[in-house]
Amino acid sequence: MSTSPRRALIVIDVQNEYVDGRLLIEHPPVEGSLKAIGRAMDAARAHDVPVIVVQNSGPSGSPLFAKGTHAWELHPTVAQRPHDHYMEKRLPSAYTGTDLADWLREHAIDTLAVCGYMTHNCVDSTVKHALHNGTAVEVLHDAIGSVPYENRFGRANAEAIHHAFCVVMQSRFAAVMTTDEWIQVLGGLRQPERDTIFGSNQRALGARVAA
Numbered sequence: 001m002s003t004s005p006r007r008a009l010i011v012i013d014v015q016n017e018y019v020d021g022r023l024l025i026e027h028p029p030v031e032g033s034l035k036a037i038g039r040a041m042d043a044a045r046a047h048d049v050p051v052i053v054v055q056n057s058g059p060s061g062s063p064l065f066a067k068g069t070h071a072w073e074l075h076p077t078v079a080q081r082p083h084d085h086y087m088e089k090r091l092p093s094a095y096t097g098t099d100l101a102d103w104l105r106e107h108a109i110d111t112l113a114v115c116g117y118m119t120h121n122c123v124d125s126t127v128k129h130a131l132h133n134g135t136a137v138e139v140l141h142d143a144i145g146s147v148p149y150e151n152r153f154g155r156a157n158a159e160a161i162h163h164a165f166c167v168v169m170q171s172r173f174a175a176v177m178t179t180d181e182w183i184q185v186l187g188g189l190r191q192p193e194r195d196t197i198f199g200s201n202q203r204a205l206g207a208r209v210a211a
Contacts (some may be wrong), residue, residue, distance in 0.1 A: 005111040005136065007186075008104065009044040010052040011037060012094055012116030012123055014078040018145070021071035023064055025117060025145035026158035034077045036143035036179040037115050041081045043179075047186040050084035050107065054094045056122065092125035101133060111136040113182060114174070115143035120165045127173050137174035138192055140182050141166050171200040 014037055018025045025033065044051050055074055058065035065072050073079070087098045094100050104112070112130045114123055114137060123144050130137045146162040149155065170176040175192030177185070184190045 006107075006109050007044075007111045007113055007138075008050045008052055008084075008107070008109045009040060009113045009115065010054060010094060010100075010126065011041065011078055011083070012054045012114065012126060013056045013118075014053075014075050014116050015055065015065065015071065016073050016075055017065055017071040018117045019075055021064075023118075023147055026147055027162050028142055028145055030145060033117075033143050033145045034075065036140060038077045038081065040113070040115050040140055040143050040179050040182065041078070041083075043183045043186055044113075045082065049113075049186065050109075051082070052085045052087065052094075052100070052103070053078055053083040054087050054089055054098075054116070054122075057088050057090055092122045093129040094122065094126040095129040095133070104135065109135070111138065113138040113140065115140045115179075117145055119144045119146045119162045124165055124169065127169055131173050137169075138182060138185075139166070139169055139174040139176045140179045141176050142178050167200075170195055172197050 017023050019030055019034070024030065041051055053074070056065050057067045057072065060066055085103055087094065087100060089096065089098050091097060112135050114127055116123060123139065127137050127139060146158040148157045149161065166176050172195070175194045177192065181190065185192055
């Protein structure tokens, strides 16, 4: 395992529901994010970074993720690759109702790299929970993805949701990067780039004035 920092890669809810089920990932295109997830898992294995696989479970008869159905099953991209720890969850954060915090503590993990689905739901919830637990976070933005929403508040397409959540995560909660950049980090070829709310806001204001 990497010693400084001590990383783990968490692969969240890469299940058939998002690929050929009722909740199809639209942005980034799911075929590309699946390939990125596979590359991340392979790179983690090559660099002795433990891999945690998470599977979301709904009750029997649920319209999404009903346990035991094809939609609930892990996608072959993840199912056919080795992992070091497996968890089943029922709420967005991979910390809630699981042994994730204990497992990370037992293995002296101080940095959690995140991939999987969805950007704005389980990924975002897990990222913020990790930060609140004192864990540094890295997010692989081409290895996650979003769907479109419409409700009484309005409508947002998948690209807008994904982009906005990644911008916010980078502002405070995580170092957001591509899978290729993360692999370079594992190889010691670059460092994660982190930011602040104040810096992110001031650059936005500066860009507005410049325009």
